[in-house]
Amino acid sequence: MKLRETNVGRSIFRSPDRKTERDRAAGHWSSFLLHIYPVKVRREELHFRYSWYLGVASTVLLASLVVSGVYLMFFYVPSPTTAYGDMQTIQTEVAFGQFIRNVHRWSAHLMVITVAAHMARVFYRGAYKPPREFNWVIGVFLLILTLLLSFTGYLLPWDQLAYWAVTVGTSMADFVPFIGGSAREVLVGGDQVGAATLIRFYVLHVALLPLIMVAFLLVHLWRWRKDAMLDQERPGMGLGPHAGEEGGVGAPPGSGKQGGGE
Amino acid sequence: MKLRETNVGRSIFRSPDRKTERDRAAGHWSSFLLHIYPVKVRREELHFRYSWYLGVASTVLLASLVVSGVYLMFFYVPSPTTAYGDMQTIQTEVAFGQFIRNVHRWSAHLMVITVAAHMARVFYRGAYKPPREFNWVIGVFLLILTLLLSFTGYLLPWDQLAYWAVTVGTSMADFVPFIGGSAREVLVGGDQVGAATLIRFYVLHVALLPLIMVAFLLVHLWRWRKDAMLDQERPGMGLGPHAGEEGGVGAPPGSGKQGGGE
Amino acid sequence: MSDTDPREVEGKRLLGIVPGQPATGERKVPEEQDLVTVWPHLLVRHAVVGVAVLLFVLILGILFDAPLREVANPFETPNPEKAPWYFAALQELLSHFHPLVAGVLVPGAVIVGMIALPYIDRNPAARPALRKVAVVVFTSFLVVWILLTLIGFAFRGENWGWVWPWDEWHGEL
């Protein structure tokens, strides 16, 4: 007797049989992780050339950053007196410390690239056009959040590279008229980069920005699924190479009908 | 011209007209925050006596804990040399520091109570019965996570109260046969509560446990919505006072049909 | 409910509206099992409860300061040494039974029992009258646990001896 056919298995998986396509669709809706996906997509979306899979790559890199980041947090105290020593301890004494730190850093750099490239690919596919405008805007914010997360993390090793890169980066804020000087002071917590900056960047990096990022990402994925289902209800809305040429797409999005699918 | 009737507004809200009930249901599905709710519920669920609204109360307390917790993080370095001094600074110098700390602590104590009471209410309503068994199990884990979050947060002020409460609490692990001693050492990071304990409890409290908690909570809410919709398809599955008396509920949950609602 | 044009009722043109009870049929009494839309019915209530809970902790935060004792000192053990209040029941049990029982078996059994509950209790009835065993067992557990928590929290003083809370107060939040 298989697990999914027992009482316990049934209560968890809900759909004991997956023989027909319809069973699979039903099982789909009962799985939490799968429910972020639509049930069906157009065949063209399967090809590498459609999306270059850059959205998936960015999400996987984010997951790798969360896991490696939490591990590193256990060995790092965000204070100038301890930070650099903790980095040395991580690289020499902590189990897999150097390796996890490397993975965290290369994932971060790569994620900046994949998120920016994802955006470019979406542009060339025209996938920011109605009804997807607002998801593009969310995407712009996700790119900015990625840059800010990368930048705040850059300070944490508290070495010369970190210190001066952040000094240069934050000094740009000074040029913003009126609010620039005070914005910089709030961020840096004083005249120059120091203990106050380190704790602020740390909390931004490990708590505040990730919270905002995850919230935006959930909305981004949710709208992606909605839009994929929208396509299927109104064939004219597809993203194929000839989309929009027959007209009929100029109609304002968001009539009462569109939400019916889910 | 109202915002939601412009191009920008349409791309965000999708559903410009909310005149009929059907429009409202459609608009419902286009709103991310609303999509955690089912479209309809049985009238009895509206009453205070049905749930005592303990689930909502727990969620609101969690939100209050996240917001106040992130604020406090900006002024706290998890090291024995600084922790207690940071607490004093928070209480005397930081803007609203004492107040935010109070809110965080009372929210935490209250949340233990509301989560436990939520569980008791669910028991007396019989709402753990098929097909809701697994959501009850997730609820048990959420209670344990609430206790662990509360306990790890208890150490952070690094005063006598915190230190000895955690010493007593962790010493219980010693009595677990075979693995107890080493489990305690991993948790405490040595023989007795010290700097290693503080950073471990801090990271558990601000990163690892909240991540797990939010993941479980999302699944919990998601299944709540699914089950609410399930009720509506099969009237016999309701939770009314006479549920299960006519029979027909003993049938195994999770046929192919159940997922059709969403 | 209907989206049809109100000026046409079931194929006949509407000539006028007269206030009062409908001529035939009874007004529908809302039933408990009827479906209502979440927005606004449930959401408004959730919003009110959420705001009330939030106001409650904000007022608590204004009225009562969180405790902060002296700095942690590993060489000065307070008497009594108390765990946080939600572990007070366990600590009280520990003073009566062998640690293996009170610290491992009892909490382990409670957790396993809670997880297994829906798989043990296969009785589909929801009315308390039809599930007496489950209700009695759960209620007894709950009462014992709350009593133990109260005793451990408020009725224990130096060397875990019995004190009346109105004589000496040792509870710590």
Next chain:
Amino acid sequence: MSDTDPREVEGKRLLGIVPGQPATGERKVPEEQDLVTVWPHLLVRHAVVGVAVLLFVLILGILFDAPLREVANPFETPNPEKAPWYFAALQELLSHFHPLVAGVLVPGAVIVGMIALPYIDRNPAARPALRKVAVVVFTSFLVVWILLTLIGFAFRGENWGWVWPWDEWHGEL
């Protein structure tokens, strides 16, 4: 596709199966706009891509160590002072224009432009041939930005002077 019993085909009993092409009609050619189920078609691909990306960073992590220079020293300014590579284009702009332009107006315009793009470009066509203006403007911006990033990252040395990366290397990751 169908859930009906395979032994009955459209009301007739199935007597046997003969391999080969169907007697009438053509085999359906899958079209790009046809719908396919996400599981397994898309999910398997996503899983493969995910594992590949993960392996890639794990191998990078084994091969290349993240840099760690001497401890931060506020009194010793390195020359050149470089921002992280993703801000190198901005830093390069700063060396040519007034800070208000390069540090505020340009990044502000880029962000606002990106956000406003779908509301400015109301042309519904997806083929590049039918949206030349948008493609040309975006591509020019992208090329200029990548060039500026490369120059700032690899071609700048002491006092932000020009160096060839094969002579002196000042890029920092």
